[in-house]
Amino acid sequence: MSFYFSIYSIFFKIYYFDFLSVYNIYTNILKINFIENAFYSNKVSIVLQTLALISSTSIILIPNPVHAVFFLILTFINIAALLFMMQMEFLGFVLLIIYVGAIAVLFLFIVMMLNIKITKYSFKFFLNEIPIFGIILILFFTVIIASILKNEIWDLTPLKNKLLYYFYYLDLEKEDLISYLNFYNFDLNLVENYIFFIKENTYNFSLDYSFIFNRYEILNLYNHNLYFNTSLQALPNNIDNTVALGIFLYSKYMYEFLLGGLILLIAMIGAIILTLEHKKDLKRQYVFHQISRDRKNSIFLIH
Amino acid sequence: MNYPLTIDSSTKDILLFLIKRYINEFFNNIYYSFINNIYVQKVILIWMNNIYLLHLCFVIVITLFYALYMISNYKRFNNFKLIEYDILLIFSFIGTIILVNANNFLIAFLSIEVQSLCFYVLSTLKRKSTYSTEAGLKYFILSALSTSFFLLGSSLLYGLYGTIDFKSLNYLFQIESNEYFSIEILSIFFIFISLFFKLGVAPFHNWMPDVYEGAPSPTSFIFATLGKIGIFFLLLKLILILPKEYFIDIKLFSNFLKESSNSQGFLLVNLQTIFLIISFISFIIGSLSTLKQIKLKRFLAYSTISHMGFILLGLSLFNIKAFIASIFYFIVYFLSSIFLWNLSNIYFLDINKFKPTKIKYLSQFLNLKTTNNLFSFIISSFLFSMAGVPPFVGFFSKFFIFVNAASQGLYIYVIISIIISVITAFYYISLIIKIYFNNFSYIKVYCLNINKLEASVLSILWLLIILLFFEPFFLLDFLYLFLFKN
Numbered sequence: 124m125s126f127y128f129s130i131y132s133i134f135f136k137i138y139y140f141d142f143l144s145v146y147n148i149y150t151n152i153l154k155i156n157f158i159e160n161a162f163y164s165n166k167v168s169i170v171l172q173t174l175a176l177i178s179s180t181s182i183i184l185i186p187n188p189v190h191a192v193f194f195l196i197l198t199f200i201n202i203a204a205l206l207f208m209m210q211m212e213f214l215g216f217v218l219l220i221i222y223v224g225a226i227a228v229l230f231l232f233i234v235m236m237l238n239i240k241i242t243k244y245s246f247k248f249f250l251n252e253i254p255i256f257g258i259i260l261i262l263f264f265t266v267i268i269a270s271i272l273k274n275e276i277w278d279l280t281p282l283k284n285k286l287l288y289y290f291y292y293l294d295l296e297k298e299d300l301i302s303y304l305n306f307y308n309f310d311l312n313l314v315e316n317y318i319f320f321i322k323e324n325t326y327n328f329s330l331d332y333s334f335i336f337n338r339y340e341i342l343n344l345y346n347h348n349l350y351f352n353t354s355l356q357a358l359p360n361n362i363d364n365t366v367a368l369g370i371f372l373y374s375k376y377m378y379e380f381l382l383g384g385l386i387l388l389i390a391m392i393g394a395i396i397l398t399l400e401h402k403k404d405l406k407r408q409y410v411f412h413q414i415s416r417d418r419k420n421s422i423f424l425i426h
Numbered sequence: 427m428n429y430p431l432t433i434d435s436s437t438k439d440i441l442l443f444l445i446k447r448y449i450n451e452f453f454n455n456i457y458y459s460f461i462n463n464i465y466v467q468k469v470i471l472i473w474m475n476n477i478y479l480l481h482l483c484f485v486i487v488i489t490l491f492y493a494l495y496m497i498s499n500y501k502r503f504n505n506f507k508l509i510e511y512d513i514l515l516i517f518s519f520i521g522t523i524i525l526v527n528a529n530n531f532l533i534a535f536l537s538i539e540v541q542s543l544c545f546y547v548l549s550t551l552k553r554k555s556t557y558s559t560e561a562g563l564k565y566f567i568l569s570a571l572s573t574s575f576f577l578l579g580s581s582l583l584y585g586l587y588g589t590i591d592f593k594s595l596n597y598l599f600q601i602e603s604n605e606y607f608s609i610e611i612l613s614i615f616f617i618f619i620s621l622f623f624k625l626g627v628a629p630f631h632n633w634m635p636d637v638y639e640g641a642p643s644p645t646s647f648i649f650a651t652l653g654k655i656g657i658f659f660l661l662l663k664l665i666l667i668l669p670k671e672y673f674i675d676i677k678l679f680s681n682f683l684k685e686s687s688n689s690q691g692f693l694l695v696n697l698q699t700i701f702l703i704i705s706f707i708s709f710i711i712g713s714l715s716t717l718k719q720i721k722l723k724r725f726l727a728y729s730t731i732s733h734m735g736f737i738l739l740g741l742s743l744f745n746i747k748a749f750i751a752s753i754f755y756f757i758v759y760f761l762s763s764i765f766l767w768n769l770s771n772i773y774f775l776d777i778n779k780f781k782p783t784k785i786k787y788l789s790q791f792l793n794l795k796t797t798n799n800l801f802s803f804i805i806s807s808f809l810f811s812m813a814g815v816p817p818f819v820g821f822f823s824k825f826f827i828f829v830n831a832a833s834q835g836l837y838i839y840v841i842i843s844i845i846i847s848v849i850t851a852f853y854y855i856s857l858i859i860k861i862y863f864n865n866f867s868y869i870k871v872y873c874l875n876i877n878k879l880e881a882s883v884l885s886i887l888w889l890l891i892i893l894l895f896f897e898p899f900f901l902l903d904f905l906y907l908f909l910f911k912n
Contacts, residue, residue, distance in 0.1 A: 376532075378533070379532055379533060379536055382524070382533070382536040382537065382540060383536065385517070385520070385540055386536065386539050386540055386543060389514065389517055389540065389543045389544055389547070390543060392510060392513070392514065392547070393514075393543065393546065393547035396508065396510050396547060396551065397547065397550060397551075397553070
């Protein structure tokens with residue numbers, strides 16, 4: 124692959140930035156699911172993929188805007204179905220709820236409220252856009268076609284293998300090791316430097332995976348605290364996507380979960396402040412005035 | 427504390443422990459001098475994750491209280507009764523505090539969103555004016571786009587390395603292998619672009635003057651001070667994560683010339699050149715566009731662009747002294763911006779209109795010596811410091827950055843930037859001329875009323891400006907500890 128890129132760059136005298144890495148990263152993430160679920164060979168998946176392509180292109184080409192929104196919804200449903208097949212059901216449900224249930228509905232409301240004219244699509248307008256469109260096509264498809272022809276799947280194993288060597292030595296996770304090796308005056312052989320304080324969980328719930336996240340605190344003579352998280356070997360293999368997310372979201376990433384809630388609160392407050400207008404003719408209660416009544420304010424003489 | 431402890435205690439013991447550690451660090455017999463060069467090993471981190479962050483949080487709290495006072499003043503003189511103004515400000519404060527203490531990309535993203543959502547709403551609370559609606563729309567759309575860039579970069583880094591933790595990424599960036607991915611530098615570039623959007627650096631500055639002008643004046647004060655602290659320190663952290671080769675010698679780090687390697691692409695430009703170009707553009711735009719300004723808020727907003735250019739110059743040089751110089755410049759900018767944005771929040775009675783008004787136009791500074799002699803003196807001192815005149819700190823803040831740039835070898839860049847900074851000095855001193863010197867006798871009928879609280883705060887800032895000129899190393903040595911202590 125490097126040979127290809129070197130020729131490409133020397134011939135055109137440009138330094139070509141690797142789009143291929145982006146593609147390979149995302150394929151590397153989905154590689155396991157592809158192989159186990161027969162993503163390429165299954166007929167339903169092929170049908171869904173073609174339908175997704177067709178519907179996504181038809182959004183642009185169809186003159187009627189309402190039909191275009193319908194095809195948008197169709198793309199989202201196709202992609203959600205593909206995600207279900209790849210054992211990522213949570214993402215599929217999220218797509219359906221948010222994209223179809225909120226965003227496409229928003230599109231429909233706007234399209235219905237505005238008087239958009241149904242225009243006939245003419246090929247003349249497309250001719251002006253071919254140069255840019257062509258460049259993007261060439262850059263995108265050379266990468267994909269080259270990778271398919273070479274049958275290459277890009278592994279990030281060289282980076283991982285170096286760290287795995289240290290992992291087997293100490294039976295720890297990556298983040299543990301990194302915090303561990305940042306301190307250079309630490310003698311691995313001295314027992315004095317290993318002082319563990321274990322925090323025990325006393326409750327026994329059947330679906331409680333919090334024992335995974337016991338924290339071993341180590342206080343070193345030279346430096347400050349080190350924190351070790353235990354490994355994830357205790358998890359079973361056949362866990363669903365939602366169960367795994369639940370395990371981590373409500374135990375380890377609780378803080379981030381609460382911040383997300385705070386963001387939603389701020390959005391609600393903002394939306395209400397910016398749009399609410401009290402009617403002035405109506406009678407309503409002003410609680411502050413009601414509560415701030417004193418003995419002096421309540422009684423007065425009428426002449 | 428050279429013995430093990432059990433952490434099975436109540437809050438009182440924890441507080442005592444923290445206080446003792448805090449005090450011990452001042453009495454350590456280690457002195458980091460500004461003159462001597464310090465050698466840093468590759469594995470040791472320069473990391474600002476220590477107890478001196480409390481100072482930063484303390485400063486943020488103080489600005490928050492002053493902003494709340496400013497908002498109460500605003501509400502009194504304008505018929506504005508919403509309590510959510512204060513509530514949203516406090517939520518933004520939460521976001522900044524979390525962002526300053528962040529060690530993940532996830533928490534950084536969430537805290538940036540908390541902070542910026544509050545700011546979107548705070549800029550549009552004046553529903554009757556078109557300026558504020560314009561400001562809110564522009565700010566919302568553009569900063570939402572910038573956070574999408576942030577997410578993209580952080581997700582790509584996760585895809586490469588499997589972590590979002592800053593400390594672990596520092597270790598992983600230093601690994602030398604046969605494969606090199608240029609996508610990691612691109613992801614870092616995306617993240618930096620998102621942060622430059624929010625700081626208001628030159629190619630990404632178009633939203634800033636409109637937003638700072640249209641928003642109510644207390645919120646513009648907050649944008650200029652609190653809105654920049656968290657993002658600046660996050661940017662610093664991300665630059666400290668990177669190894670030096672990413673900044674300066676990227677071609678040598680990527681083995682393009684080796685045939686045996688599987689190097690998939692490489693970048694032409696180092697990050698240092700990008701930073702320098704951006705700072706140069708910000709110098710030019712920030713200086714030339716303030717000359718035509720008539721309103722105070724737009725004037726100050728365009729001037730911040732040039733200040734951010736100075737800070738990026740300091741950050742582009744991957745050197746400890748340069749980082750400290752940039753932090754020093756940011757602190758000086760912070761202190762002076764508290765004063766200058768407060769000018770737009772002072773209310774006085776205008777007899778021609780017979781209602782409370784603010785300083786909105788620069789022409790309202792004419793002949794201010796007759797009514798407010800001392801206040802005009804203090805205004806002139808702050809403006810001299812921003813221009814870079816010696817009795818005040820602004821001189822040293824720019825001096826340190828230029829010295830570090832020259833020590834790195836950027837002589838022509840320094841000379842050109844000094845020539846351009848003369849323009850910045852010009853438009854600050856033109857204000858002083860308007861205050862003190864004018865040929866036509868412009869009769870002034872109003873006087874700026876300043877309360878005791880405002881006077882105390884502004885006088886303390888003035889004292890800081892003068893004392894830091896005579897002893898800047900007091901603050902610089904503190905910043906050494908801030909960066910080095912793990």
